[in-house]
Amino acid sequence: MTATLPETRNAEAAAAVEELSSYKWGFATEIEQDFAPKGLSEDTVRFISAKKGEPEWMLEWRLKAYRLWLKMDAPDWAKLKIPPIDYQDAYYYAAPKAKPTLASLDELDPEIRRTYEKLGIPIEEQKVLAGVEGARKVAVDAVFDSVSVATTFREELKRAGVIFLSISEAIREYPDLVRRHLGSVVPVRDNYFACLNAAVFSDGTFVLVPKGVRCPMELSTYFRINAENTGQFERTLIVAEEGAYVSYLEGCTAPQRDENQLHAAVVELVAEADAEIKYSTVQNWYPGDKDGKGGIYNFVTKRALCRGARSKVSWTQVETGSAITWKYPSCVLMGEDSVGEFYSVAVTNNHQQADTGTKMIHMGKGSRSTIVAKGISAGRSDSTYRGLVRVGPSAEGARNFTQCDSLLIGDRCGAHTIPYIEVKNPSAQIEHEATTSKISEDQKFYAMSRGLSGEEAVALIVNGFCREVLQQLPMEFAVEAQKLLGISLEGSVG
Amino acid sequence: MLEITNLHATVGEREILKGLTLSVKAGEVHAIMGPNGAGKSTLAHVLAGREGYEVTKGSAHFEGRDLLDMEPHERAAAGLFLGFQYPVEIPGVSNLLFLRTAMNAQRKLRGEAEISGAEFMKKVKAESATLGLDMDMLKRGVNVGFSGGEKKRNEAFQLGMLEPKFALLDETDSGLDIDALRIVSEGINRFRSAERAVLLITHYQRLLDHVRPDVVHVLAKGRIVESGGPELALRLEAQGYEGLAA
Numbered sequence A: 001m002t003a004t005l006p007e008t009r010n011a012e013a014a015a016a017v018e019e020l021s022s023y024k025w026g027f028a029t030e031i032e033q034d035f036a037p038k039g040l041s042e043d044t045v046r047f048i049s050a051k052k053g054e055p056e057w058m059l060e061w062r063l064k065a066y067r068l069w070l071k072m073d074a075p076d077w078a079k080l081k082i083p084p085i086d087y088q089d090a091y092y093y094a095a096p097k098a099k100p101t102l103a104s105l106d107e108l109d110p111e112i113r114r115t116y117e118k119l120g121i122p123i124e125e126q127k128v129l130a131g132v133e134g135a136r137k138v139a140v141d142a143v144f145d146s147v148s149v150a151t152t153f154r155e156e157l158k159r160a161g162v163i164f165l166s167i168s169e170a171i172r173e174y175p176d177l178v179r180r181h182l183g184s185v186v187p188v189r190d191n192y193f194a195c196l197n198a199a200v201f202s203d204g205t206f207v208l209v210p211k212g213v214r215c216p217m218e219l220s221t222y223f224r225i226n227a228e229n230t231g232q233f234e235r236t237l238i239v240a241e242e243g244a245y246v247s248y249l250e251g252c253t254a255p256q257r258d259e260n261q262l263h264a265a266v267v268e269l270v271a272e273a274d275a276e277i278k279y280s281t282v283q284n285w286y287p288g289d290k291d292g293k294g295g296i297y298n299f300v301t302k303r304a305l306c307r308g309a310r311s312k313v314s315w316t317q318v319e320t321g322s323a324i325t326w327k328y329p330s331c332v333l334m335g336e337d338s339v340g341e342f343y344s345v346a347v348t349n350n351h352q353q354a355d356t357g358t359k360m361i362h363m364g365k366g367s368r369s370t371i372v373a374k375g376i377s378a379g380r381s382d383s384t385y386r387g388l389v390r391v392g393p394s395a396e397g398a399r400n401f402t403q404c405d406s407l408l409i410g411d412r413c414g415a416h417t418i419p420y421i422e423v424k425n426p427s428a429q430i431e432h433e434a435t436t437s438k439i440s441e442d443q444k445f446y447a448m449s450r451g452l453s454g455e456e457a458v459a460l461i462v463n464g465f466c467r468e469v470l471q472q473l474p475m476e477f478a479v480e481a482q483k484l485l486g487i488s489l490e491g492s493v494g
Numbered sequence B: 001m002l003e004i005t006n007l008h009a010t011v012g013e014r015e016i017l018k019g020l021t022l023s024v025k026a027g028e029v030h031a032i033m034g035p036n037g038a039g040k041s042t043l044a045h046v047l048a049g050r051e052g053y054e055v056t057k058g059s060a061h062f063e064g065r066d067l068l069d070m071e072p073h074e075r076a077a078a079g080l081f082l083g084f085q086y087p088v089e090i091p092g093v094s095n096l097l098f099l100r101t102a103m104n105a106q107r108k109l110r111g112e113a114e115i116s117g118a119e120f121m122k123k124v125k126a127e128s129a130t131l132g133l134d135m136d137m138l139k140r141g142v143n144v145g146f147s148g149g150e151k152k153r154n155e156a157f158q159l160g161m162l163e164p165k166f167a168l169l170d171e172t173d174s175g176l177d178i179d180a181l182r183i184v185s186e187g188i189n190r191f192r193s194a195e196r197a198v199l200l201i202t203h204y205q206r207l208l209d210h211v212r213p214d215v216v217h218v219l220a221k222g223r224i225v226e227s228g229g230p231e232l233a234l235r236l237e238a239q240g241y242e243g244l245a246a
Helices: A011-023 A042-051 A056-071 A110-119 A123-130 A154-160 A167-173 A175-181 A192-200 A441-448 A454-465 A475-488 B040-048 B072-078 B095-109 B117-131 B135-139 B148-162 B178-191 B206-210 B230-239
Strands: A163-166 A203-209 A219-224 A234-240 A245-253 A261-263 A266-271 A276-284 A296-306 A312-319 A324-327 A330-333 A339-348 A353-362 A368-377 A382-391 A399-408 A414-423 A429-438 B002-011 B014-024 B029-033 B053-062 B080-083 B090-094 B166-170 B197-202 B215-220 B223-228
Touching: A042 A056, A042 A192, A056 A175, A056 A192, A163 A167, A167 A175, A167 A203, A167 A234, A175 A234, A192 A266, A192 A296, A203 A245, A234 A245, A234 A276, A245 A475, A266 A276, A266 A312, A276 A296, A276 A475, A296 A312, A296 A339, A312 A324, A312 A353, A312 A475, A330 A339, A330 A368, A339 A353, A339 A382, A339 A475, A353 A368, A368 A382, A368 A414, A368 A454, A382 A399, A399 A414, A399 A454, A414 A429, A441 A454, A441 B072, A441 B090, A454 A475, A454 B072, A454 B090, A454 B095, B002 B040, B014 B029, B014 B040, B014 B053, B014 B223, B029 B230, B040 B053, B040 B072, B040 B080, B040 B166, B040 B197, B072 B080, B072 B095, B080 B148, B090 B095, B095 B117, B095 B135, B095 B148, B117 B135, B117 B148, B117 B178, B148 B178, B166 B178, B178 B197, B178 B206, B197 B206, B215 B230, B223 B230
Parallel strands: A203 A234, A219 A245, A234 A266, A245 A276, A261 A296, A266 A296, A276 A312, A296 A324, A296 A330, A312 A339, A324 A353, A330 A353, A339 A368, A353 A382, A368 A399, A382 A414, A399 A429, B029 B197, B029 B215, B080 B166, B166 B197
Antiparallel strands: A163 A203, B002 B014, B002 B053, B215 B223
């Protein structure tokens, strides 16, 4: 087959394409060029696959996804205003190294610097986040760009039999395991963004906790987007075998960026009988400035398959960042008496938009699910909770409890709750509770009269509102999340 | 300690305080009595710095500092405490967390070190026991599910914990049964000292049976129209507010 070269927009990219055509399908182990040409084509897909030294089946899988994606349309049902995305105007595998724009941290916008300091980010990490010259040499236990995975504690995990690798390594070292599970929860054709991810995912994480093993530590990976114009397509696959337990933390803070950045991750979780997976996220990607300029587009597909009896998956998320969030961590409750949980705090401020929620698909007898969603809107932002509870004909005695609370700050923001409930088994019990409230002047003044500043008062009230969700997070994460909530809402109360 | 001179204040378009003058020295307990709509609660809110209350004329100083130039939390850190007529509920924030956050916020503003966990809990145990508040209640959300009396006892508890210099108590006696009135009054009496002052705002004389004031003022139509000793409160109780000099 002859490759059709994509239309390129700069000399660097043209050179890369040239180089690509010289080794194509050769699975060369060393490729000089460490970025794919700008734009998306079959060549891009082949480049990524070759760069990672992937087996043929993986390339085929990606190509199939790419061809499907070409025929699909972006979803338009969410209550979001998404500017048109030019998929040809982005890099899909790293990017030419952006020149540092700052000579030192002193040149950084003081407001951003203050945010870093409030979050307690060490100076060296601040430099990396801010793109200060020379900062890239600093070794930080974090994932930058698309090349990944914290290797800390790998030995201890190995002793326990836990596999914790970057997905690229896992594809090479455990091809059969990956092949068995990849796409088993989120099929390639699931949706537009998941399909795109399947074609071009750059890296991500693979976890397998074997039968009967309780993972000896919380697994955490920091994802940070740090290269201008790099679409991030992370792929995470976590498998908990029979009776296994794992808690996985995903935390993100973002550097200030001017360009819109697309992030379309896919996370798949598989829980076998009596297994439990706890997946916690604190997401703080750059939301754009006060006028809504810039910011990350976070279009993520997260889904868990509770395959075995009594399996349990718990999603906890604190979403404070991104310009646009489109995200519905879901559970397919296939196993008898399986349990799905979703605890969510979504904060939107200024011009942020979030359409987020969950899907609980009950198929197993006696399966149970709990949804606690807290939405906080401030500024001119818009926040929507969208949730589906579906009880299939086989899910005898299924139960769901849903609670959706919205808190409004100011009078120019919006909060919407859109629950879908489909019940095909008459023995199911579904409960739905929803409230909408505002932070009252009385509450704020009461707290201030006891010594809290206006912002401290609002942060305290908001943390109280989110308490049920925050207490699901591991301790150190909860502390970070509380700080984040305060910072995200700064300046939102008069 | 507190010097208010010719204070005028409006809420929206309406002028509520019309030239109020009042001086409270350390060690004193003053009571302000008056009919509904006289401006009692407005005075409390103006002194505590609530938004929406605009001072159009006059001044208020606390230990020589211009009170009107300070934010509500700065007034709190300076040592001013407002006991609310209607204490507010804050769901999800336990009373203990609320108090500790407030204490440390005040300490930070004053440049003092934070209170240690042990020291805080020791103080909590001592103060709560005398007010009949049990630990389960203190672990609940701020005032959430509290009866009217419990809310007022919680205000007295906060007063004891925060140890301000000046307690401004707005209708602390309203909604209290006899027993709760006694408990809250004892809390106020424990607070009294030569270095501190109290301003009781009340509609009824009965609180003054338990907390004996040094000075009683009558507030009517936005100004102090009469001042005297405790006997003034008894006279008002007998004669009512009608017939006061306007």
